Amino acid sequence: MPAPLEFFFDFSSPYSYLLSEKIEAVATRHGRSVAYKPILLGAAFKVTGMAPLVEVPVKGDYSRRDFERSARFHGVAFRMPTPFPVGTVTAARALLWLQGNGSAKSVPFVHKVLRAYFAEGRNIGEPAVVGQIATELGIDGAALLAGAQEPAIKDRLKKQVDEAIARGVFGAPFVFVDQEPFWGHDRLDQIDRWLQYGSF
């Protein structure tokens, strides 16, 4: 069984959302799965000195336009959320807790949280909203939020962020295919070819 694609992302990253809606179909076509690995982009930005995209003068304005146009281009429902960005530590820890429990709802949780924020305008920065989304998936929301507060889970997220930075992750989405790094939703065509040929 070939290794899954490693998909490092932040729940508050628009391009992560766009790629999350497309990557599984490509992975599946090549007999692969996708391992979703939540991180906190703020920590990565400290390493590079980068700022959140929409806060960069001029480039930020273009980016908002590009989020929406790229969503239309790929046929993905998108509405720029406010507030933006939001803190995603609860959502990230909740996902790690689900994954740690071997929950079959881990991947549906990823998609539902991202869609809640980027298509439905729900504020996923609020723990109560994360819990509510989980409940809608048939997950025990209270147990999830409690689990997200466990020291072992907090530690796991911190380690995952550190690992990502150590492996060169500086933005999101950031995908590794058998150690080959691809940054950005706009590298999906290259990922597809890499999966096809092993390398190119």
Next chain:
Amino acid sequence: MPAPLEFFFDFSSPYSYLLSEKIEAVATRHGRSVAYKPILLGAAFKVTGMAPLVEVPVKGDYSRRDFERSARFHGVAFRMPTPFPVGTVTAARALLWLQGNGSAKSVPFVHKVLRAYFAEGRNIGEPAVVGQIATELGIDGAALLAGAQEPAIKDRLKKQVDEAIARGVFGAPFVFVDQEPFWGHDRLDQIDRWLQYGSF
């Protein structure tokens, strides 16, 4: 006659080189031409506070890998040049001088200078190299270098940089299709669709 695509670029930008090798075929398919508009990226970076890509920690290393992989992906000859980046004010002014004279060799000059740097490792930061490349195209290299020093040409480049910044150009390549902005060589598929449908 529909308006040409406006292609803002810096002669020292790898992604500008990659897109320059691909965009004319797409434009032509939709009955369009490409107007090459040289700028100096350093001036644009001052507005956004951005640094040259390869100077950004971590991201710079990825970028070098991505230049080469993206070139292979698109079937474009590429060899990371040294020194990199180089000053491109002479090349930019030379192009403006050719364009101002209505030279039919303006577009071939763009391609030959970019290929000289990114495929052949010639240092296009040196005026003598720019003159030599022009000579190889059958242009009078000495006249070109003299023309590039004319106050009117210097002023034209300055105005073009200012215009680009005023229109939101913060990086390169930056293409306008009927005022719609597209940043990056990886927006060619969106440019193609925009040309097809007017908008999407």
